[in-house]
Amino acid sequence: MSVAVRARGLDKAYRDGEARVEVLRGLDLDVGPGEIVAVVGPSGSGKSTLLHLLGALDRPDGGEIAIDGTDVGRLPADALADFRRRYLGFVFQFHELLPDFTAVENVMMPGRIAGWDRARANRRAAALLAEAGLEARSDHYPNELSGGERQRVALCRALCLEPPLLLADEPTGNLDPASGERMFGLLLDLRRRHGTTALVATHNMAIAAACERVLRLDHGRLEPADGIEPS
């Protein structure tokens, strides 16, 4: 299952002491169902902010976000958690795995939160870890895994409930080039197999080029990235 993402006139600003820092200024975005789009831009350009807004983790100062036709901005606060569970999967720059749980337990967590019993969540997690080539590492704790393995576990966790939309914020930013390439290859593979719409924030041009479309976030707006040819 995949969904379309539509954002219109997004504004977002932060207070930095007395100063007001405008991060997004009337940003527009359209992502088609099943499409994978890269958002590039230098650090501090607002890529993470955009993903937080699209992921219903934060509210824009102005503008609208529609995911699968649902106006996220109009959802009451207590419905946002349900919305995130049903529609979204997140991958962050740092793996953000729960340190007290094994790899398989981390991947099971979204299923458990969604109300699945242990056996069902375990079957799903084991299948995803197998797809990621991590069967042998499933009972290891995050501190017993390599950086690349942790990030692959985090990707499996993001896909546990097969979310229609995957938001990846610098998913390879903390990995060496070889691990980053392997991790992103897995992301592309799993996304294709599960038909997930994906938005990837990165400043790695090679990874951006592997996406279907590349947008540059500059001065709070998105525009097609010149000089990066999507694969």
Next chain:
Amino acid sequence: MSVLDEPRRPRRFELPWTAGLALRYLRSGRKDAYVSFLSAVACGGIALGVAALVLALAALNGLQQALRDEVLRRTSEVEVHPVDPAATAGLEERVRRLAGDGVAVHRQVRGAGWIVRAGGGRAVEIHGYEGALPASLPATASRASGTYLSDRLARYYGLEAGDLLQIASTRPTLSPLGPVPRMRRTRLAGTFEHPVLREGELVAVPLDLGRDLLGEGSLRLVVSTGSLDGAVALGERLERELGGEARVVTWRELNAPLLLALRLEKRLMFVAVFLVVLVGSLALVSDLSLIVANRRREIGILGTMGARGPRLRRVFLLLGGILASLGLVIGGLLGVVAAILLDRFRAVQLPGGSYLLDHVPFVTEPLDLVWVVILTLATALICSWIGASKATALAPVEALRS
């Protein structure tokens, strides 16, 4: 069918994820020395408070029980005061019939008077009893009908059995010279132990002498059932049946101020010692707040997975509940075991002769334990709620930015 499409099945019991997370946090807390220290302070504080509470209540129960038994031993179970003393005979017959077999009914008069000795006298309460000396006055020798004085007063005046004693009552006799105190001479039959808790002096005289001294106005029927609960039930029945003919009072009304004072003392003691539990519970707030602060990013990540605020609060509430329960169980066991041992070995001695008892008895009452459990858990959960609420107040995006 894929795992994702599986319908929800009725499942056997398994721990919810919130409990699993709380248990993991409890286990992993040992890795952080300061969190471990705070958890130990909270758990230990509650344990200490609960143990102190159980022990204090047990000591109070023991002392109060002894005090109550002593006082009640010297108090009539039921007293029937006739409105018309002239109708006492008929009333006595009815009371005997209503009370049934196995219940003793005696006449008694009570009033104020003096023991008169050369050169002065001493105020006493005169008890006029029927039959043998009442059991409430433990005699050192015979219990046969006669005049008995407390051993303390007898020693004071140097009196012994067979000596003559002059008793005056406050009921005057009209003489040509005007009203004069009514005085009678009687021979001392023996002495009884002076009740430890009694301040004033007491003289017990046969009913006829008592009536002669005090008149019929203070005549009453004293009913003994042998059971305090039975006495209350009988008192209610007599009250109902005798209507306006007599005023019925039971040991409960006769000792109302004392019983109220004992109840009040226990409640105040409970509140005072419970403050220790409160301090332990307050440590839970800091402990949970620290854990929440340490786990900010994890809480944010759980939020991105769709964990709602109330569920996240439940994780930390459970954590607080587990710590509090641990403290409660340890403290409860410690208190109960200590109370049993202190009571069995009479470990807390009291100076002989000065008090009612020679040691402090410890009696643990199940109802006290129930209250300790309920109030400790309630306090700990309220404190945990305060600490846990910090987790729900945390927006996922703020947690991720931290």
